[in-house]
Amino acid sequence: SSELTQDPAVSVALGQTVRITCQGDSLSDYYTSWYQQKPGQAPVVVLYGKYNRPSGIPDRFSGSSSGNTASLTITGAQAEDGADYYCASRDRSGDHVVFGGGTKLTVL
Amino acid sequence: QVQLQESGPGLVKTSETLSLTCTVSGGSISTFYWSWIRQPPGKGLQYIGYISYTGITYYHPSLKSRVTISVDKSRNQFSLRLTSVTAADTAIYYCARGLNRGQQMPYYWGQGALVAVS
Numbered sequence: 001s002s003e004l005t006q007d008p009a010v011s012v013a014l015g016q017t018v019r020i021t022c023q024g025d026s027l028s029d030y031y032t033s034w035y036q037q038k039p040g041q042a043p044v045v046v047l048y049g050k051y052n053r054p055s056g057i058p059d060r061f062s063g064s065s066s067g068n069t070a071s072l073t074i075t076g077a078q079a080e081d082g083a084d085y086y087c088a089s090r091d092r093s094g095d096h097v098v099f100g101g102g103t104k105l106t107v108l
Numbered sequence: 109q110v111q112l113q114e115s116g117p118g119l120v121k122t123s124e125t126l127s128l129t130c131t132v133s134g135g136s137i138s139t140f141y142w143s144w145i146r147q148p149p150g151k152g153l154q155y156i157g158y159i160s161y162t163g164i165t166y167y168h169p170s171l172k173s174r175v176t177i178s179v180d181k182s183r184n185q186f187s188l189r190l191t192s193v194t195a196a197d198t199a200i201y202y203c204a205r206g207l208n209r210g211q212q213m214p215y216y217w218g219q220g221a222l223v224a225v226s
Contacts, residue, residue, distance in 0.1 A: 043202075044217070
């Protein structure tokens with residue numbers, strides 16, 4: 001089982017706002033990265049470090065955290081945002097990377 | 109532009125050794141953290157391990173007895189070796205690099221290589 005817990009599936013109406021969460025004991029100590037993965041493709045980082053967006057990632061993607069929960073928010077979800085989203089952070093010892101189980105986002 | 113490309117056999121026999129190579133362009137292999145991640149069909153991502161720019165390695169506890177990650181500086185490549193494979197090792201294997209020196213979190217990813225164990 002993963003040290004980071006995500007809801008398996010979330011849906012959002014086109015143009016609405018959706019929050020995808022990630023829970024884990026280590027998240028209060030380390031930054032969380034978020035990856036988007038579309039079918040047949042490698043994961044792409046959408047947020048890293050302290051809520052940084054790589055160039056090319058729309059500003060509708062944002063991050064936040066509170067205690068042991070990190071969140072990825074998509075404000076005004078688009079059809080192309082439908083994908084699997086994975087959170088990642090350090091494990092409790094800080095030694096290595098751990099991934100959440102992933103959340104499948106459906107844009108209705 | 110940073111690019112990573114996995115290569116290796118797409119089919120490995122049960123009990124044999126899986127070997128993959130990641131060829132790096134757009135950056136020196138002597139810097140950064142270099143990671144391997146895998147994804148069984150239809151499942152989530154699993155972090156296999158890394159090798160740092162100082163040669164330090166980390167392996168996931170569940171794989172530690174079977175996995176080796178190494179670097180070939182002359183070819184700007186790093187490699188994954190997984191011994192005694194079973195069907196449970198069937199997965200897409202990704203190589204990845206951190207954004208900056210000292211950052212372990214995967215930022216740049218290869219396109220992935222599907223390895224089937226049969």
